[in-house]
Amino acid sequence: INTGKNHCSSNCEKGLKPALLIDKINETKSREETDARCHTANLASDDPSEGEHLMNLTMILREICNFRQDVKEQLEDTKGEISKTDTRLDEVGARILENEERLQKTEEAISKLLNMHKQTQLRLTNQERCLRRENVRIYGVLEGAEGEPKAMIQFVEKLPRENLDTDNEKNMVIERAHRALIPKPPPGAQPRSILMKFLNYRMKEEVVRQAWQKKGYTWDNCKISIDRDYALRILARRRDCMEVRNGLKDKNLYPAHLSILYEDETKIYETAKDSDGEASMNSNQESLNLQRKVELFGLQFQVKPYTRLIVIITSEQTPS
DSSP states (O other): OHHHHHHHHHHHHHTOOHHHHHHHHHHHHHHHHHHHHHHHHHHHHHOHHHHHHHHHHHHHHHHHHHHHHHHHHHHHHHHHHHHHHHHHHHHHHHHHHHHHHHHHHHHHHHHHHHHHHHHHHHHHHHHHHHHTTTEEEEEOOOTTTTOSGGGHHHHHHHHHHHHSOOSOSTTOOEEEEEEOSSOOOOTTSOOOOEEEEESOHHHHHHHHHHHHHHTOEEETTEEEEEEEOOOHHHHHHHHHTHHHHHHHHHTTOOOOEEEEEETTEEEEEOSHHHHTTOOBOOSOTTSOOTTOEEEETTEEEEOOTTOOOEEEEEOSSSOO
16 A cells, blocks of 8 residues: 555656546555455465454454444434433423423412402401491390291390390390391201391490390390301301310400510410410419419410519400
């Protein structure tokens, strides 16, 4: 091969044409291949085993070359697939970032909507409470005791006057009165409550106060109780605290919000879960002895010497 190159370069220096130069190169290559074959044949004729060995090596080299070519093609295909996968991953990453931003905005919007919904519920409850401010519910009156529906107002006016010590009976004017708007219960079941609306708010409060002081009364062998007409959410909260109220009633305690000031720290209990009905309060909280435990609505204090514990109980009905 080197000889051919030298020969080619010498011919180029002599100024041969390009076509003649290519023919010379091809002729040189074919001559070298022929010489190699002749050399291999001569070796094979000299030693048959060596010739077979050379033939095996030639086949191995050819297979290696083919395998290399196949591997190269497969690598090219793999590179193409990896490139496509990288492109798809970039697209997926961009979409994930976009979705995360949209999710964050959605969560913020939902949080704002929940706050607005909570405020709206509070406003609706307040408006409902204001609308029910002059209403009173009477519990325990048997079904049909009022007679005809038209005679309901005269019937409910007679009940408080005959059984409560009202000072101003002239102001006891009832605008409307009817049974609770639910299906009529079967015989023997608890009767529906009677809802009545007073014209005078002060008279309504006087009737409720008298009923609470008497803790109800008996009429026609029936236990009658009078209470305010609470909103639905307030009734639900009172129902949740029913067990706590019963536990406090056994200990002669009135349920209220409990605010405890202890070492410049205020603790307020507002829910039934916080209080859990466990309350035992000493009559003289200002004179606490050394290392004395005070249990208030499930909270235990280990009182230090010369420490003052202030307990403040607040309630809408009985502030103290």
